Amino acid sequence: MPGFKEILAKADSYEKKYIDTLDRLIRHPSVAVREPVANVECARELEDILREHGYKVSEYPIVGAPIVCAEMHVGAKKTLMFYHHYDVQPERDHSLWDSPPWKLTARGGRLYGRGTSDDKAPIVTSILAMDHVGKMLGGMPVNVKFVVEGQEEAGSFDLPKFAKEKADFLKADGLVWEGASGIPGSPAEVACGLKGDAYFELTTTGPPKFPRTDVHSGEAGAIPNAAWRLVWALSTLKDENENITIDGFNELVRPPSEEDVEALRQYKGDIEKRFKGDYGLDRLVRDRTGVELLMALYLRPVLSITGLMGGDQTDSDMTIIPSKAKAKLDFRLVPDLTTDDVRRLLRAHLDARGFTDIDTKFTTGYNAAKTPIGNPFVKMVVALAEEVASPSPASVLPMTGGSGPAYLFVDHAPLCMPYSYADLEGVNTHAPNENVPVEGIVPSIAFNALLALRMSD
Numbered sequence: 001m002p003g004f005k006e007i008l009a010k011a012d013s014y015e016k017k018y019i020d021t022l023d024r025l026i027r028h029p030s031v032a033v034r035e036p037v038a039n040v041e042c043a044r045e046l047e048d049i050l051r052e053h054g055y056k057v058s059e060y061p062i063v064g065a066p067i068v069c070a071e072m073h074v075g076a077k078k079t080l081m082f083y084h085h086y087d088v089q090p091e092r093d094h095s096l097w098d099s100p101p102w103k104l105t106a107r108g109g110r111l112y113g114r115g116t117s118d119d120k121a122p123i124v125t126s127i128l129a130m131d132h133v134g135k136m137l138g139g140m141p142v143n144v145k146f147v148v149e150g151q152e153e154a155g156s157f158d159l160p161k162f163a164k165e166k167a168d169f170l171k172a173d174g175l176v177w178e179g180a181s182g183i184p185g186s187p188a189e190v191a192c193g194l195k196g197d198a199y200f201e202l203t204t205t206g207p208p209k210f211p212r213t214d215v216h217s218g219e220a221g222a223i224p225n226a227a228w229r230l231v232w233a234l235s236t237l238k239d240e241n242e243n244i245t246i247d248g249f250n251e252l253v254r255p256p257s258e259e260d261v262e263a264l265r266q267y268k269g270d271i272e273k274r275f276k277g278d279y280g281l282d283r284l285v286r287d288r289t290g291v292e293l294l295m296a297l298y299l300r301p302v303l304s305i306t307g308l309m310g311g312d313q314t315d316s317d318m319t320i321i322p323s324k325a326k327a328k329l330d331f332r333l334v335p336d337l338t339t340d341d342v343r344r345l346l347r348a349h350l351d352a353r354g355f356t357d358i359d360t361k362f363t364t365g366y367n368a369a370k371t372p373i374g375n376p377f378v379k380m381v382v383a384l385a386e387e388v389a390s391p392s393p394a395s396v397l398p399m400t401g402g403s404g405p406a407y408l409f410v411d412h413a414p415l416c417m418p419y420s421y422a423d424l425e426g427v428n429t430h431a432p433n434e435n436v437p438v439e440g441i442v443p444s445i446a447f448n449a450l451l452a453l454r455m456s457d
Contacts, residue, residue: 001448001453001457002136002453003367003450004384004387004388004446004447004450005186007132007136007446007449007450007453008184008442008443009351010132010136011132011442011445011446011449012334012442014032014128014131014132014441014442015236015438015441015442017128018125018128018445019104019106019111019125019441021049021124021127021128022069022104022111022113022116022120022121022124022404023104023304023430024045024049025042025046025049025086025115025120025123025124026102026103026113026114026115026116026120027102027104027105028041028042028086028102029088029091029101029102029114030042030086030087030089030115030150031088031089031090031091031153032065032087032088032089032091032150032151032152032154033064033065033087033151033154036063036065036333037303038239039064039065039066039086039087039150040064040065040066041067042086042087042150043059043065043068043086043148043150046068046123047059047068047070048085048236049127050068050070050127050146053127053130054072054344055070055071055072055144055146056070056071056072056073057069057070057362058070060162060166060319062150062151062158062162064150065087065149065150065151065158066150067147067148067149067150067158067159067162067309068146068147068148068149069145069146069147069148069166070145070146070148071143071144071145071146071167071169071342072140072143072144072145074131074139074140074142074143074440075121075143075418076140076141076143076456077456078142078143078173078174078455078456079142079143079144079145079171079172079173080142080143080144080145080172080173080174080175080176080451080452080455081144081145081146081147081149081170081172081174081175081176081409081413082123082126082144082145082146082149082175082176082179083146083148083175083176083177083178083406083409084119084122084123084126084146084147084149084178084179085119085148085149085150085151085152085153085178085415086119086120086123086148086149086150087117087150087151087152087153087154088114088115088118088119088120088153089114089118089153089430091114091346091432092432093432096432096433097112097432097433098112098365098433099112099285099433100113100430101113101114101434102114104116106438109437109438109439110426110435110436110438111435111438111439112433112434112435113434114434114436114437115238115434116427116434116435117424117427117428117429117434117435117436118178118429118430118434119152119178119179119298121179121436122178122179122180122181123148124372125178125179125180125181125441125444125445125448126146126176126179126180126448127146127453128445129132129445129446129447129448129449130144130311130448130449130452130455131271132141132445132446132449132454133449133450134451137453139238140452141452141453141455141456142173142452142455142456144171145169147169147170149162149405152404152405154364155363155364155365156366156404156405159405159408160405160408163304163409164407167412170408170409170412170413171412171413172412172413173377173413173414173455174377174381174413174414174416174455175409175413175414175415175416176402176409176416176417176418176448176451177276177406177409177415177416177417178404178417179419179444180381180416180417180418180419180444180446180447180448180451181418181419181420181423181440181443182384182385182388182389182390182418182420182443182445182446182447182448183388183389183420183422183423183439183440183443183447184388184390184443185389185390185391185392186325186389186392186420186421186422186423187226187268187269187389187392187393187395187420187421188326188386188389188392188393188394188395188418188419188420188421189269189376189385189394189395189396189397189418189419189421190381190382190385190395190396190416190417190418190419191396191397191398191400191416191417191418191419192370192371192372192373192375192396192397192398192399192414192415192416192417193367193368193369193370193371193398193399193400193406193410194366194368194369194370194380194399194400194402194403194404194406194417195298195301195332195333195334195400195401195403196331196332196333196334196337196338196339196365196366196367196368196369196400196403196407197330197331197332197333197339197364197365197366197403198330198331198339198342198343198362198365199328199329199330199331199332199362199363199364199365200329200330200346200360200361200362200363201326201327201328201329201360201361201363202230202233202234202326202327202329202358202359202360202361203230203250203324203325203326203358203359203361204226204229204323204324204325204326204357204358205357205358206268206323206324209224209357210224210226210229210323210324210357211223211224211242211321211323212323214311214318214320214321214322214323215288215320215321215323216319216320216321217319217320217321218319218449219321220321225321225322226310226319226321226322226323226324226325226420227277227310227311227322227325228327229325229355229357229358230326230327230358231309232355233350233353233355233358234305234327236349236353236355237303237329237346237349238303241286242285242286242296242302244301244302246345246346246349247345247348247349247352248345248348248349249301249337249342249345252336252337252341252345253300253334253337254334254335254336254337256295256299256334256398259372259373259374260299260373260398261291261295261299262296263373263395263396263397263398263416264291264298264299264397264398265291265293266395266396267291267294267395267397268393268394268395269309269393269395269421271293271294272284272288272289272290272293272296274421276313280448292324297401298397298398298399298400298401299334299398299399300334301331301332301333301334301337302331303329303330303331303332303334304325304329304330304332305328305329306328306329306330307326307327307328308325308326308327308328309325309326309327310322310324310325310326311325331365332401332403333367333368333400333403334368335368335370338367338370339362339366339367342365343360343362346360347360366404366405366406366407367407368399368403368407369389369404369406369407369409369410369415370398370410370413371410371415371416373398373430375394375414376414377414378414378416379398380454380455381416381418381451382394382396384418384447384450384451384454385418387391388420388443388447389420401455418447418451420440420441422437422440422445423437423440423444424435425437443445
């Protein structure tokens with residue numbers, strides 16, 4: 001059986017094909033929900049690419065963002081599935097980009113364009129890796145499936161219906177989530193789950209509790225202030241020690257297993273140094289370090305205020321009492337704490353404290369998803385990551401801090417997300433000048449090819 005070095009040496013020819021294929025996808029401005037025509041065109045482009053590589057392709061019809069399904073069944077004993085998404089975040093102000101966001105541009109050893117790192121380049125890596133291993137062996141060692149949706153950045157709101165109707169298609173012996181990278185000598189991590197997410201908008205309800213328009217602040221002794229009311233409500237949700245104080249919330253949190261805690265004890269990376277360096281910080285929340293920091297990131301729920309709006313937002317000094325105020329809240333969830341639980345508990349908590357005048361709108365969310373660290377597929381991928389990363393370390397994480405619709409898949413297939421630090425540094429995901437490093441192209445194709453090969457053992 002060929003090893004990583006042999007597979008890597010024979011993958012050099014794929015760099016040009018990778019760039020050409022990625023260019024075909026980047027040119028479609030497939031912003032989630034906003035550009036339905038571009039989304040459909042991008043889906044059709046992807047379907048053409050998959051057919052060119054020998055896949056049987058079908059489309060699950062969703063207006064403006066069809067789900068692309070592809071399968072190559074070769075009669076193998078095991079099936080490997082890839083989940084990806086072709087939709088992207090809005091490109092925002094074009095003047096903030098050093099090159100057009102919808103044109104793949106190479107400079108300084110990187111490829112720039114909206115959707116490169118999240119998630120169009122990983123799609124191309126997965127497709128070409130399977131092509132590589134099939135050609136090397138004269139046939140595919142595993143059956144391969146792809147599920148590529150077009151709503152992930154908007155909440156995957158049609159994916160539950162698809163997952164229910166196509167449950168048989170989701171069955172596999174292993175699932176790579178949003179791509180896998182492996183670069184020799186770069187520290188690596190393998191995550192085997194994702195936190196859940198529950199996103200809310202909290203707003204004042206307007207008249208008769210609050211004025212119909214902003215009011216002169218000289219009348220503050222008489223007129224209810226919507227912004228203060230919202231701030232007081234928010235202050236009951238979390239204390240100064242970062243503890244979530246919503247009634248009944250913590251009782252629903254499943255305690256982490258000893259296996260998961262031990263994995264964090266064995267973590268070999270220096271995430272404290274990485275965060276401080278990436279964001280220019282001199283300290284992290286609560287001065288957390290070591291296992292305590294990792295527990296907060298990966299095994300405990302967190303609550304963030306992601307936006308506050310109300311009153312004067314200009315450069316002038318406007319002496320007003322705001323008539324409206326809005327806050328955006330983001331809960332990151334762990335197993336046993338569902339989005340339905342949070343919706344119920346948040347409303348009950350505010351009502352019990354008299355904040356019936358604060359409206360709570362649930363906008364989007366996912367439940368947590370997790371594959372046990374001891375699952376054979378996960379253990380195989382961890383061993384592969386260790387082999388490729390050497391002499392740099394490789395670690396396993398019970399979950400990531402991010403979220404996605406993995407809860408719809410994890411009952412059908414064990415899941416993992418392997419990645420190398422070198423493939424994540426400076427990529428500006430969701431920001432202007434999003435990019436991927438050219439140095440990671442061929443190694444990651446080889447990594448995915450070897451993953452399929454090892455899975456067939």
